[in-house]
Structures are given as C-alpha cells and as structure tokens.
Amino acid sequence: MKFSAVRDFIAVAERGSLRAASRYLDIPQPTITRSIQELEKELGVPLFERSARGVQLTSMGQAFLRRANAVRSELQHAKDEIAQLKGEMHGSLTVAMSSVPHLALLPGALKPFRSRFHGVTLRLIDAVLPKVEASLKDGTIDVYIGPALKESSDLRREKLFDNTFVILGRKGHPLANASSLAELVDAEWITTSITAKTDEGLNPLFRQYGLPPPRLVMQAESSLSFLVSMAYSDLLMMLPVQWLQFPLWQDVLQEIRVKEVLPAPPICIVHREGMPLTPAAEYFCDMVRRSIGHLQKLSRQR
Incomplete structure (x- = not known):
C-alpha cells in the first residue's frame, strides 16, 4: 500500500469530493481517482459512495479513515x-x-x-x-x-x-453559611448534563445522603459559562477544588463549606x-x- 494513496484517500474523505482534494493537493483529479481505485482494489471493498453532490464514506471507508488518520x-x-x-x-x-x-x-x-x-x-x-x-x-x-x-x-x-470537589457560588450568596447538603436542597444548580438522570455528580451524591434530587436548571460545558453564570446569579455548582484556588476568581466565587465528603475523580x-x-x-x-x-x-x- 502506497502512502500517497493513503494521503489521497484522507484528502478526499476530509473535503468531500475528488475535485476539492485535487485542488488541495495540487494533483490532477484523474491521478487521485486512479489512486483511490487502486486502494479499493487492494482492500477489496468500496471506500466511497459516489453521487452528483460528491462522495461519502462507506462504513468500510469510515473504519479505514480512522486507521489512515x-x-x-x-x-x-x-x-x-x-x-x-x-x-x-x-x-x-x-x-x-x-x-x-x-x-x-x-x-x-x-x-x-x-x-x-x-x-x-x-x-x-x-x-x-x-x-x-x-x-x-x-x-x-x-x-x-x-x-x-x-x-x-x-x-x-x-x-x-487524587482530587476533591467543592461547592461554589458567588460572593455574598444567600446560602453562603450553609453547612450541609440538606440545607442546599432548594438551591438551583448548574450541571454539565442536561437531565438529572444523566448527571454523574450531584444526583448520586444527594441520593447517598437520602436527599431529594437537586434542582438542575442549567446545563453548561465551558469554564467561561460556569464562571459568568455563577457570578451573576444565585446558581451553585460542584466543581474541583482548584476552581477555588485560582487567584483570578477568588474575588468572584466563594466556597459553601458542607460537612459531607465530596470526592472527585x-x-x-x-x-x-x-x-x-x-x-x-x-x-x-x-x-x-x-x-x-x-x-x-x-x-x-x-
């Protein structure tokens, strides 16, 4: 198997057409077509499905693309x-x-x-x-x-x-003096999962201590979303302790210290x-x- 054939295959797969791959590689399109045909013959399977809109990977092509990458x-x-x-x-x-x-x-x-x-x-x-x-x-x-x-x-x-979680909210949060999870059952939380069923952190923790499920009202995925949302609302979040230790955010966020152990991965x-x-x-x-x-x-x- 020639590496040039693998290179041509990846270019076609990433750009969706022989013409686009030809322009990208600065190689004549018939050369790339011949290269792909030889590769398919060697592997004994079709790698692309051709149509008027271009080409799409077959299931075999998708498997080969992972290895080619x-x-x-x-x-x-x-x-x-x-x-x-x-x-x-x-x-x-x-x-x-x-x-x-x-x-x-x-x-x-x-x-x-x-x-x-x-x-x-x-x-x-x-x-x-x-x-x-x-x-x-x-x-x-x-x-x-x-x-x-x-x-x-x-x-x-x-x-x-090993790591540990802390519960964080904005400076001056109305629940800042809470000392247990039981005092936070009415709080609203940010989670990285959109439903209580798929949340891997808060739900099992609350269930472990015999508490009703937390109120997960917001899903976010980026650190910036976490920071802004906590700073400008009363939403809480359970995050690794390093969030509390980061100097730039110590004037914005504060820990709500609870007696329960909050282990993190x-x-x-x-x-x-x-x-x-x-x-x-x-x-x-x-x-x-x-x-x-x-x-x-x-x-x-x-």
Missing part, C-alpha cells in the same frame, strides 16, 4: 521526534485538558515549555476524556490531562493526584499505549508533573 499522525510524530532529537525545536503538540489542569498545572508548565520548545506550536483543547478519546487513540491528540475513570487497553493512564495523564511521546510532549508532561508540588502546597493551606 492514525498512520498520518504517527508519521508526523516521527518527523517531529527526529527533528527534536536533532535539536531542531519545531513541530506541533496537541494537548487536551479539563479545567483542573488548565487552572492548576498549565500555569507552571507553560513558561518552561515555551522556553525549551519555543519553535513548537502548542494546541490546547478544553475537553474531558469521553469527548476526545477517539482522537487520542488515532493520534490526532497527543496527550490528555484530566479525570480518567475508565481503563482502556489502547490508552496508558498515569495518575497524577483522580487527575491523570493519558496517551496511547505502546507509542512513544515526542520529546516535546514528554517534556510538557514532565513540567505538568513538576507543577503538582505547588498544587499540593495550596491544598495544605486550605
């Missing part, structure tokens, strides 16, 4: 790794992180990383593992840092630290099993590990 990503990683081992500090690094490493670990890791690998383009994605797992497995994303509950044979998981580094990280990716992870010491110091001060 992994091949493309790994070749780019190999190119970056060789360059970095030669002392050429360029290439790219894509890291997905949840809010905890964004708030608590990135500040300490970013400056030394940029100093050491100043020519490497760093792409950061704000996400949790379920949303980026497929991209992590095919190599589109190099590293994920955040909560990771499930084990996977395709992914290597390194636990950085551990924070982990996750990447593909069996595939080495590039020097840039490995160094970034090292700087993240080094940042944990400062984080633990803050936890002791709380």
Whole structure:
C-alpha cells in the first residue's frame, strides 16, 4: 500500500469530493481517482459512495479513515521526534485538558515549555476524556490531562493526584453559611448534563445522603459559562477544588463549606499505549508533573 494513496484517500474523505482534494493537493483529479481505485482494489471493498453532490464514506471507508488518520499522525510524530532529537525545536503538540489542569498545572508548565520548545506550536483543547478519546487513540491528540475513570487497553493512564470537589457560588450568596447538603436542597444548580438522570455528580451524591434530587436548571460545558453564570446569579455548582484556588476568581466565587465528603475523580495523564511521546510532549508532561508540588502546597493551606 502506497502512502500517497493513503494521503489521497484522507484528502478526499476530509473535503468531500475528488475535485476539492485535487485542488488541495495540487494533483490532477484523474491521478487521485486512479489512486483511490487502486486502494479499493487492494482492500477489496468500496471506500466511497459516489453521487452528483460528491462522495461519502462507506462504513468500510469510515473504519479505514480512522486507521489512515492514525498512520498520518504517527508519521508526523516521527518527523517531529527526529527533528527534536536533532535539536531542531519545531513541530506541533496537541494537548487536551479539563479545567483542573488548565487552572492548576498549565500555569507552571507553560513558561518552561515555551522556553525549551519555543519553535513548537502548542494546541490546547478544553475537553474531558469521553469527548476526545477517539482522537487520542488515532493520534490526532497527543496527550490528555484530566479525570480518567475508565481503563482502556489502547490508552496508558498515569495518575497524577487524587482530587476533591467543592461547592461554589458567588460572593455574598444567600446560602453562603450553609453547612450541609440538606440545607442546599432548594438551591438551583448548574450541571454539565442536561437531565438529572444523566448527571454523574450531584444526583448520586444527594441520593447517598437520602436527599431529594437537586434542582438542575442549567446545563453548561465551558469554564467561561460556569464562571459568568455563577457570578451573576444565585446558581451553585460542584466543581474541583482548584476552581477555588485560582487567584483570578477568588474575588468572584466563594466556597459553601458542607460537612459531607465530596470526592472527585483522580487527575491523570493519558496517551496511547505502546507509542512513544515526542520529546516535546514528554517534556510538557514532565513540567505538568513538576507543577503538582505547588498544587499540593495550596491544598495544605486550605
């Protein structure tokens, strides 16, 4: 199988037509058509369904695209790794992180990383593992840092630290003096899930203490949505303790201290099993590990 055929296949799949792929690759369209035909003959299955509007992947084509993307990503990683081992500090690094490493670990890791690998383009994605797992497995994303509950044979998981939740609201919240979950049963909450049935945090917690389900009145997914919504309303949210420790928000949010224990998932580094990280990716992870010491110091001060 020729890599040029894989390249042509990915271009057609991503752009939806042979003509668009031809323009993108600057290769004559008949050459790409012939390349795809040879690939389909070699695999023994059709990869595309043709129509007047362009082409669409078949189910076999979708399966092959996942593998083809992994091949493309790994070749780019190999190119970056060789360059970095030669002392050429360029290439790219894509890291997905949840809010905890964004708030608590990135500040300490970013400056030394940029100093050491100043020519490497760093792409950061704000996400949790379920949303980026497929991209992590095919190599589109190099590293994920955040909560990771499930084990996977395709992914290597390194636990950085155990974590805990806190309940947050705006400064001066009318329930600021509450000391138990029972005193918060009438509060309105923000959740990352739209229904009580799918919420993975508050519902089981309230049920554990024999309380009625919390009133989940708002769904949000971005950190900015969380912050603005809490700051300008009486909505509450259960978030990792690092939200409370982040200096820029300490004048906006306050903790409502309850007696109940609020365990949070551990924070982990996750990447593909069996595939080495590039020097840039490995160094970034090292700087993240080094940042944990400062984080633990803050936890002791709380």
